[in-house]
Amino acid sequence: MITEPMELLNPVRIVLVNTSHPGNVGGVARAMKNMGLSDLRLVAPQDYPSAEATARASGADDLLADAQVVDDLDEALAGCRLVLGTSARQRTLRWPELDPRQAAARLLEAVPTGPVAVLFGRERTGLTNEELDRCQALIHIPANPEYSSLNLAAAVQVLSYELRMAALAHAPASAPAPTGGELPASHEELERLYAHLEETLLLLEFLDPDNPRHLMRRLRRLFAKADPTINEVNILRGILTQAAKGPPEHSGKP
Incomplete structure (x- = not known):
């Protein structure tokens, strides 16, 4: 049972798919620990574990030690009640889209029903359509359209900050379950x-x-x-x- 605002962040998973640069994994761990998140899942990272990841973590190496490394995305999402994916590209078939603040609110509203996850894709190409099929909505960070490419750790920092601010507001703690008392499908x-x-x-x-x-x-x-x-x-x-x-x-x- 969640009793404190920051406990709302415990069931939030940050899932990195097929990360190519180990330094980005360390940067993500640092961004997460800055904002009070702790559940990191790595799906088929290309170079991990790595001394560079530990160096970039800058004191968040405990998150790296506890990170779960899995072979496929479904394993990383096991048990999740809500999955949101990040994407900088417009797709031919549009997904429901949220900005980071809206996404944080929706994630924390779902937390009382079970684990939730945010997916981050490959540094160069992001998430595939098949991976986005696992998501209920997409998160789009409204960056400068003339230079909208964000480093992976920076994108995680933005989402982690909004999650922390939503948890500090403590609004979801007394909010009714979004499904009227029934558990959403996992x-x-x-x-x-x-x-x-x-x-x-x-x-x-x-x-x-x-x-x-x-x-x-x-x-x-x-x-x-x-x-x-x-x-x-x-x-x-x-x-x-x-x-x-x-x-x-x-x-x-x-």
Whole structure:
């Protein structure tokens, strides 16, 4: 149970995907510790552990020692109730978008229901569309449009600062659960729903098996806006299971 404002930051995960420069990992750890965050997850870093990461951490090497290094993104997001991804690029298919302040408020509102995560992509190319599919919304830092490229550690610093300010305001502590008391579906439950949905749509010949990604990406965006609860996901999967069986034999329908 969360009793102090800064405890709101404990369930917030910072997830770095395929980081190429170890110094950036150290810089991120320093930015996190400055603002009171402690849960760092590294997905397939290219050069880690590293003495350069420790040097750049400048006293936050305890965060590096505790950082979890995993092979794939789903493992890093296990158990999360809300996942937001960062992106500096506009995408063909638009995700719901938040600025850092809005993102911090939404993350801390979800904290009472379980862990939450912020994804940061590769230094040069960011997150892929497939990785963004795991997110309920994107975070866009409104930097100078003439020079909007932020160093990875600087981007984490911006988000960490907004999270700390939101925690200090302590507003989410008394806010009602965003789902009316029911737990929102976790990352794993949503991924199982999407897999079940794609399988059923292929069976019903509604989905083009040669190009399923575009429609499935739109459906992911639809469900991300709805923010379904565990019970709602179970209802949807029950409908999908029944739809896959076809109409009952006694219905009289062809």
